[in-house]
Amino acid sequence: MITLYDYELSGNCYKLRLLMGMLGIEWKTVPVDFYPGREHKSDWFLKINPLGQLPVIDDDGLILRDAQAILVYLASKYDASGSWYPRDNPALLGEISQWLAFADGITGTASAARLHDALFYDFDVEAARAGAHRLFRILDEHLWFGEQEGRSWICSAAQPTIADIACFPYIMLSEEGGIPRQDYPAIRRWCDRVKRIKGFSVMSGVFPAGPAKAA
Amino acid sequence: MTETRCKDQVILDLWHPLAALSEVPAGVVVGTILLEERLSLASDGTGKVAVWRSRRDLPVDGPVDITAVEGTLPVKLAYGYVWTSLGNPPADIFPIPEYAEADRRKLNAATFGVNVSAPRAIENFLDMGHFPYVHTDILGAEPHTEVKEYDVEISVDRDEILATRCRFFQPMASTTSDGGADVDYIYRVPHPYCSVLYKSSPMDETRLDVIAVFLQPVDQEHVRAHMLLCVLDEDNEDKVIKRFQQTIFGQDKPILENQFPKRLPLDPRAETPIRADKSAIAYRRWLSQKGVTYGVIPAAT
Numbered sequence: 001m002i003t004l005y006d007y008e009l010s011g012n013c014y015k016l017r018l019l020m021g022m023l024g025i026e027w028k029t030v031p032v033d034f035y036p037g038r039e040h041k042s043d044w045f046l047k048i049n050p051l052g053q054l055p056v057i058d059d060d061g062l063i064l065r066d067a068q069a070i071l072v073y074l075a076s077k078y079d080a081s082g083s084w085y086p087r088d089n090p091a092l093l094g095e096i097s098q099w100l101a102f103a104d105g106i107t108g109t110a111s112a113a114r115l116h117d118a119l120f121y122d123f124d125v126e127a128a129r130a131g132a133h134r135l136f137r138i139l140d141e142h143l144w145f146g147e148q149e150g151r152s153w154i155c156s157a158a159q160p161t162i163a164d165i166a167c168f169p170y171i172m173l174s175e176e177g178g179i180p181r182q183d184y185p186a187i188r189r190w191c192d193r194v195k196r197i198k199g200f201s202v203m204s205g206v207f208p209a210g211p212a213k214a215a
Numbered sequence: 216m217t218e219t220r221c222k223d224q225v226i227l228d229l230w231h232p233l234a235a236l237s238e239v240p241a242g243v244v245v246g247t248i249l250l251e252e253r254l255s256l257a258s259d260g261t262g263k264v265a266v267w268r269s270r271r272d273l274p275v276d277g278p279v280d281i282t283a284v285e286g287t288l289p290v291k292l293a294y295g296y297v298w299t300s301l302g303n304p305p306a307d308i309f310p311i312p313e314y315a316e317a318d319r320r321k322l323n324a325a326t327f328g329v330n331v332s333a334p335r336a337i338e339n340f341l342d343m344g345h346f347p348y349v350h351t352d353i354l355g356a357e358p359h360t361e362v363k364e365y366d367v368e369i370s371v372d373r374d375e376i377l378a379t380r381c382r383f384f385q386p387m388a389s390t391t392s393d394g395g396a397d398v399d400y401i402y403r404v405p406h407p408y409c410s411v412l413y414k415s416s417p418m419d420e421t422r423l424d425v426i427a428v429f430l431q432p433v434d435q436e437h438v439r440a441h442m443l444l445c446v447l448d449e450d451n452e453d454k455v456i457k458r459f460q461q462t463i464f465g466q467d468k469p470i471l472e473n474q475f476p477k478r479l480p481l482d483p484r485a486e487t488p489i490r491a492d493k494s495a496i497a498y499r500r501w502l503s504q505k506g507v508t509y510g511v512i513p514a515a516t
Binding site for chain 2: 036039120178205207
């Protein structure tokens with residue numbers, strides 16, 4: 001069984017809980033006291049991940065770090081439908097990788113602002129917020145044009161991909177870093193669509209969506 | 216006398232929490248903010264702590280010998296936290312007798328920065344009505360949404376609010392729960408920015424777990440929320456107990472941060488309470504009687 005080294009309030013850990021829930025995978029949690037205990041910098045954890053970062057999974061002896069990398073692995077191995085990470089579609093894989101990198105940018109900005117405000121990290125919060133707004137503007141326009149073309153998800157696919165999962169958590173948690181989303185209506189509509197994917201789960205700070213209006 | 220940014224003498228004269236003692240490294244300056252003032256604190260590693268107004272010659276993260284620091288502020292160590300005051304504090308901090316019981320687990324679940332006024336956060340802590348909706352399947356679940364009649368008094372001799380006979384159905388009341396149960400609650404508000412709750416212990420039906428929230432007002436609309444756990448649990452690691460409480464608090468956080476107006480209105484006509492808000496009504500009245508103005512919108516006189 002998969003073991004997830006997990007911190008409840010981490011958006012990066014939540015990415016994996018989300019996808020595993022949607023894929024119907026069972027897993028075992030090893031809680032890591034990221035805050036205030038800084039257990040991710042402890043000797044035992046650094047042996048598992050020398051970068052001292054969460055999340056990490058151990059799948060039958062295969063140890064992987066980095067939320068985006070683990071999403072690729074989980075979808076490739078456990079998604080029988082092949083829709084979350086379609087290995088036979090090079091153009092789509094390119095798109096997915098592009099937005100996985102974009103998700104890392106969201107972590108570097110929106111998540112940094114949240115760490116500053118809630119956990120007192122010594123970051124330049126104004127720069128982090130400005131950076132997040134720049135990325136949110138780009139994603140909002142991308143989603144808006146997609147909607148005009150009948151596309152519901154970040155990538156050019158009829159189904160959600162791991163790019164949607166990678167971008168979702170730190171966008172949903174952005175207000176905890178002082179980054180409101182009222183200027184991004186297409187992002188807000190997309191967030192509600194993600195919340196309605198079968199198997200969706202919440203984390204602290206993320207609430208479920210109400211039922212969709214009948215079309 | 217140093218000029219303070221906060222002009223509310225009631226609040227200035229209180230003891231305020233700054234940090235969990237266990238998280239203050241020895242001999243190193245830690246910076247924080249209280250009532251819009253930059254403060255520094257340090258411990259000597261043997262249980263002595265000094266707090267002072269931040270100064271250039273003692274930069275944050277730099278080394279310090281606390282015996283050599285002059286012009287320090289009052290300090291009290293209580294319930295695992297460092298407390299100070301910018302005014303003339305009382306001799307003692309409010310009592311939590313259970314803290315002295317040797318078999319309890321005593322932990323700082325976390326200190327979180329929250330974009331909320333201290334009084335709004337206290338009110339949320341007192342509210343049971345939100346359990347099924349915000350803490351779904353942990354502290355509440357539909358259809359068990361009714362807040363049953365409970366008692367509230369403002370205790371004159373102890374100068375605190377006491378809500379008793381509170382009872383709520385909880386699917387998972389604590390780390391030691393093995394299923395849903397009706398849980399008894401008692402709430403105390405012994406300090407304008409601190410509250411202590413007592414709830415049935417799944418481990419021992421004759422005793423109560425104690426969970427307290429101590430709010431450090433950074434300014435009128437921001438706090439550092441320190442969460443004390445003083446619970447009966449023989450099974451779980453510290454981090455599991457902390458994780459449970461952090462999960463709960465993380466669910467409250469967006470609710471707290473979206474309160475409007477951010478400061479708590481004390482005029483009884485400003486917001487419409489329902490019966491379940493009895494303790495909140497008493498809290499607002501008590502703040503008014505004390506003449507608290509910081510973090511609130513005082514009632515028109």
